[in-house]
Amino acid sequence: MTKIELDHVTKEYGSLVAVDDIAIEFTEGAYTMILGPSGCGKSTTLRMIAGLETPTRGDVLIDGEVVTDQPPRHRNLSMVFQSLALWNHKSVRENMGFGLQMEGVDKEERNARIEEIAAVLQIEDKLDQPPSELSGGQQQRVALGRSLVRKPEVILLDEPLSSLDEKLRLEMRTELARIQQELGTTFVHVTHNQEDAMTIADEILLLNEGEVQQFGPSLDLYHEPDNEFVADFIGSPSINLFDANIVENGAVRLDAGGISLDLPERHRDQYLSVPRSDVRVGVRPESMYLGDDGESGWPAFSATVDVVETFGDYNWYYLQSDLEESLVSQSANVNVMNSLSRGDEVTVRVNPESVHLFDPKSGEAYF
Amino acid sequence: MSANYTTRRRAVTGLRFGLLAVALVVFLFPFYWMFKTSVEPTDAVYGDVGLLPGGFTFTHYEQAFSVGFHESVINSLIVAIGTTVLTTVVALIGAFSILRYRYPGRGGAAKLVLLTYMFPHVALIVPVFYLAAQVGLLSSPIMLIAMHTMLALPFCMWILMAFLEDIPRELEEAALVEGASELGAFARITVPLSYPGIIAAGTFAFIMSWGEYMFAFVLMRESASHTVPVALHQLLGAYAIDWGLLAAVSIIATVPVLALFWLMAKYLGEGIAKGTGVV
Structure with missing residues (x-):
């Protein structure tokens, strides 16, 4: 297995800082997603690992060895491109065998290995066609096969799912996760899709404007976001965010202007330890319980259902309250789903254990 | 559809083919006349003018061999093939470099190439002749190949740049990641993908070199070194013109x-x- 390390890597294009001082050690043999909005530097980061871009400052290390100035061919890695970058003047077999040929593997063994991988990817009957004659999903498999056949230590994937239609995307997503688990190869996958990242990644590196926002196991980013950006970017629908003041009036209360949330006594010290009284509050949609749902001791307020979006096994409820911001709640409770519809007045209970507080200036998380 | 519409469409199609036929006759007639003159006996050339050859003979072709015209064909082939290979290789590398690499003077180099295309070539005759004489390359195909490459290069680079521009960089990067060197990726991926452009550029260079007269006349002094256009001109006698031989x-x-x-x-x-942006 191979360890990839970015040692304070910065990439500048003229005055534009694409990647700003990233210092990360990717976990060996893990499926890592580099996630972020477009223009956040995620592709540039991947291309620096591949050796297709040279950092302005800092070093890329593979297995402890500095490879910053090494060309891609000396890094024992492979890459699946967003455009797939298949060579249509070559057959599928030649596409897949190119890397082995470069390594000097003889034709017989080359064919054996191509056919082995082609069987795994279910493209063994397409080997002698040019890639242009294949469907989108099959081309995707060829591109992946070209990377897998060399059994590299690291496979880099640059938005490989973005060109596929929804159904195929979900299929390929699962397949990528399965292949990665089977082979134990380190996968570093760039995506702007937080759902792809959450569902299959072992760990996520979330970037914004070239800077690391958070790096860690996927669920950590969901449950313990380091800052407001992470909380907002991860999760669908997005986390509810609003301004509030911490008020001590016998009990501790979050006063958001229109609504007040009285917090249980056991949270008293935690809230009073926050260095300032004005805070940014974040509550995940599934932590907002509607009607009879939730526990009676939880802080509550009333709201009106504005829009209901149905997904079958759960609903999204968009709520208007005395807050300026529209709130959203996700409920899978059958009673709620059967009884609540547009225009209804409803009690909203907030699970106090899952309230996030952020510094309103820096966005850093208090808890 | 009404019968009227169908008739009108047929008429338009007919008119198109008619115009095309007229254009073809206008373009091809001189070639036909050349062929006709080359196969009729000399006295027929000066006889009554008719559309069909006034007799049939290979005499003029035999004559062409006896005056050694085939030697100039060989000279021309050497120069044209040399020019084609050199131009194509240089244009391909140049176009690739200008498109793929960032270095100071890159944009200037591209403009300079176009400028040489605009430059009045007549102004080069004296310096080029002087240079060739100095380095002892008068009557040598090397000097003429160099000159023809200079003439053909701008247009060929232009064609190839248009081609290479359309080849996504990711196709080369995929090869780099799979273990190829920069040169290997260029040779194995970029070059095969630009074959149509290479062939177009090569054909242009060949035709240009084959028909070029001015530099060939100035540089190829000895008659054994004459290329086709020069040899052809030499056959225009001062007192009598052998039309049949010339046509052949x-x-x-x-x-x-x-x-x-x-x-x-x-x-x-x-x-x-x-290459010309006309699609």
Whole structure:
């Protein structure tokens, strides 16, 4: 297995800082997603690992060895491109065998290995066609096969799912996760899709404007976001965010202007330890319980259902309250789903254990 | 659809083919006349003017061999093939470099190439002759190949840049990641993908070199070194013009170009359309 390390890597294009001082050690043999909005530097980061871009400052290390100035061919890695970058003047077999040929593997063994991988990817009957004659999903498999056949230590994937239609995307997503688990190869996958990242990644590196926002196991980013950006970017629908003041009036209360949330006594010290009284509050949609749902001791307020979006096994409820911001709640409770519809007045209970507080200036998380 | 509409469409189609036929006759008539003159006996050339040959003979072709015209064909082939290979290789590397790499003077280099295309070539005759004489390359195909490469290079680079621009960089990067060197990726991926452009550029260079007269006349002093256009001109006698012989050597001079065109026609359209932006 191979360890990839970015040692304070910065990439500048003229005055534009694409990647700003990233210092990360990717976990060996893990499926890592580099996630972020477009223009956040995620592709540039991947291309620096591949050796297709040279950092302005800092070093890329593979297995402890500095490879910053090494060309891609000396890094024992492979890459699946967003455009797939298949060579249509070559057959599928030649596409897949190119890397082995470069390594000097003889034709017989080359064919054996191509056919082995082609069987795994279910493209063994397409080997002698040019890639242009294949469907989108099959081309995707060829591109992946070209990377897998060399059994590299690291496979880099640059938005490989973005060109596929929804159904195929979900299929390929699962397949990528399965292949990665089977082979134990380190996968570093760039995506702007937080759902792809959450569902299959072992760990996520979330970037914004070239800077690391958070790096860690996927669920950590969901449950313990380091800052407001992470909380907002991860999760669908997005986390509810609003301004509030911490008020001590016998009990501790979050006063958001229109609504007040009285917090249980056991949270008293935690809230009073926050260095300032004005805070940014974040509550995940599934932590907002509607009607009879939730526990009676939880802080509550009333709201009106504005829009209901149905997904079958759960609903999204968009709520208007005395807050300026529209709130959203996700409920899978059958009673709620059967009884609540547009225009209804409803009690909203907030699970106090899952309230996030952020510094309103820096966005850093208090808890 | 009404019968009226169908009739009108047929009329339009008919008119199109009619115009095309007229254009073809206008273009091809001189070639036909050349062929006709090359196969009729000399006295028929000066006889009554008719559309059909006034007799049939190979005399003029035999005569062409006896005056050594085939030697100039060989000279021309050497120069034209040399020019084609050199131009194509240099244009390909130049176009690739300008498109793919960032370095100071890159944009200037691209403009300079176009400038040489605009430059009045007559102004080069004296310095080029002087240079060739100094380095002892008068009557040598090397100097003429160099000059023809200079003439053909701008347009060929232009064609190839248009081609390479359309080849996504990721196709080369995929090869780099799979273990190829920069040069390996260029040779194995970029070059095969630009074959139509390479063929268009090569054909242009060949035809240009085959028909170039001015530099060939100035540089190829010895008669044994004459290329086809120069040799052809030498056959225009001062007192009498042998029309049959001239027509025959003209036919011989046309054949290699026609053959090349016929072989490459499939790629030429695409190559020239892309290079000139006419699609």
